[in-house]
Every structure is written in C-alpha cells, then in structure tokens.
Amino acid sequence: GAVVSQHPSWVICKSGTSVKIECRSLDFQATTMFWYRQFPKQSLMLMATSNEGSKATYEQGVEKDKFLINHASLTLSTLTVTSAHPEDSSFYICSAPIEAGGLNTDTQYFGPGTRLTVL
Amino acid sequence: GQQLNQSPQSMFIQEGEDVSMNCTSSSIFNTWLWYKQDPGEGPVLLIALYKAGELTSNGRLTAQFGITRKDSFLNISASIPSDVGIYFCAGQRDWGGADGLTFGKGTHLIIQP
Numbered sequence: 001g002a003v004v005s006q007h008p009s010w011v012i013c014k015s016g017t018s019v020k021i022e023c024r025s026l027d028f029q030a031t032t033m034f035w036y037r038q039f040p041k042q043s044l045m046l047m048a049t050s051n052e053g054s055k056a057t058y059e060q061g062v063e064k065d066k067f068l069i070n071h072a073s074l075t076l077s078t079l080t081v082t083s084a085h086p087e088d089s090s091f092y093i094c095s096a097p098i099e100a101g102g103l104n105t106d107t108q109y110f111g112p113g114t115r116l117t118v119l
Numbered sequence: 120g121q122q123l124n125q126s127p128q129s130m131f132i133q134e135g136e137d138v139s140m141n142c143t144s145s146s147i148f149n150t151w152l153w154y155k156q157d158p159g160e161g162p163v164l165l166i167a168l169y170k171a172g173e174l175t176s177n178g179r180l181t182a183q184f185g186i187t188r189k190d191s192f193l194n195i196s197a198s199i200p201s202d203v204g205i206y207f208c209a210g211q212r213d214w215g216g217a218d219g220l221t222f223g224k225g226t227h228l229i230i231q232p
Contacts, residue, residue: 004161
C-alpha cells in the first residue's frame with residue numbers, strides 16, 4: 001500500500017529556533033500534500049496545502065511566514081516552523097492523495113507524524 | 120477551522136459488542152473517510168466512501184455515506200481488544216484530491232475484556 005513517511009519523528013528545540021519537518025511519498029508521486037496540526041486530545045486541523053512547483057495555500061489563521069512550506073519535488077514537501085515558541089508544540093502530520101492516471105484520487109494517506117516540543 | 124460533528128465522544132464497551140459512531144455536517148462533502156489513530160501515530164485509513172448512499176465494508180467494519188452527503192456512520196461488529204483507539208471521520212469537499220480534509224473531533228473507543 002501507499003506509504004508516506006515523515007522525518008524526524010520527534011524533535012525538541014529551544015524557543016526561537018527553526019525546525020524543519022520532511023514529508024515524503026515513498027512509492028508514489030504527490031503533486032499535492034497537506035499539512036495538519038493536532039494538539040493533545042484534539043482532532044487534526046488542516047494548516048496548508050503544499051503544491052509542487054508553486055506556492056502553498058494556507059488555511060485562515062495560519063501564518064505563512066511562520067510555517068514555511070516548500071514542495072520542491074514530486075515526493076517531498078517540507079514544513080519549517082520558524083522562530084518556534086512553546087505554543088507551537090504540537091503533533092504535525094502530513095498527508096498525500098494517491099494519484100491515478102496523473103490525477104489525484106480522493107484517498108489520502110497520512111504520515112506517522114512529527115512530535116514537536118519547544119522549550 | 121470547521122469540524123464535523125462526531126458522536127459519541129467516547130465509548131466504553133465489552134469485548135464482542137457491536138459499535139456504532141456517526142458524523143454529521145451542515146454542509147455537503149463529496150467524499151467521506153474513516154480513520155483510526157493510535158497514540159503517537161498518524162491516522163490509518165479504514166474506509167473511503169465516494170458516492171451518496173454508498174455502503175462499504177472492510178472486514179468487521181461497515182460504513183455508509185449518507186444520501187444527503189451531510190452524514191456518515193461507521194459500525195464495528197464483534198469488537199476485539201485491538202479495536203481500541205480513536206476513530207475520526209473526515210470529509211472532503213472537492214473530488215480529485217485537491218482539498219484538504221475536515222475532521223470530526225474523534226470517538227475514543229475503550230474495550231473492557
């Protein structure tokens with residue numbers, strides 16, 4: 001089956017530093033990937049849509065200058081949390097829709113998530 | 120952001136019992152998906168529904184896409200200990216995977232042996 005990986009799985013950083021999270025589609029190409037954030041005991045909330053070769057689109061209330069997204073290839077999207085603060089501590093999860101015949105399908109597969117803790 | 124209305128929030132059941140949970144929305148979704156999430160992991164897709172009225176099974180799981188496209192339910196028959204976890208419904212508005220998903224708040228399933 002389709003596999004989406006994320007790296008790192010866990011990251012602890014000091015306040016004010018930047019953290020980069022990678023999302024890879026391992027056995028399929030993904031022109032579109034999605035980034036979600038999940039706070040403890042809450043549901044997943046869509047942050048942004050990552051588009052290969054073009055700018056990401058952000059959901060309302062998500063700061064694009066704080067959460068930088070780069071989708072440089074058909075299998076890799078990165079999320080950089082700039083100048084991280086304790087309130088950015090969360091579980092960040094990416095997803096990608098499977099492509100069939102060059103088109104995205106409606107089935108999305110999720111990565112295993114990255115736990116970010118900002119001290 | 121918007122969330123789907125998912126209920127119940129949690130369920131305490133005996134092993135072997137059947138489970139039912141549902142999601143509703145005030146707006147139409149063209150795809151409904153059900154995921155299971157274990158602690159510290161990403162959601163795993165259980166069932167995907169693409170047509171209004173569609174009833175789909177995956178082993179002991181059965182899910183239906185409401186005819187109005189504003190609701191869906193998931194049933195689990197003869198629950199076993201490994202069914203423990205948090206179940207999320209998710210809706211997608213546009214076909215073709217161009218949309219991110221809107222999630223329900225989750226149903227926490229706890230099974231007593």
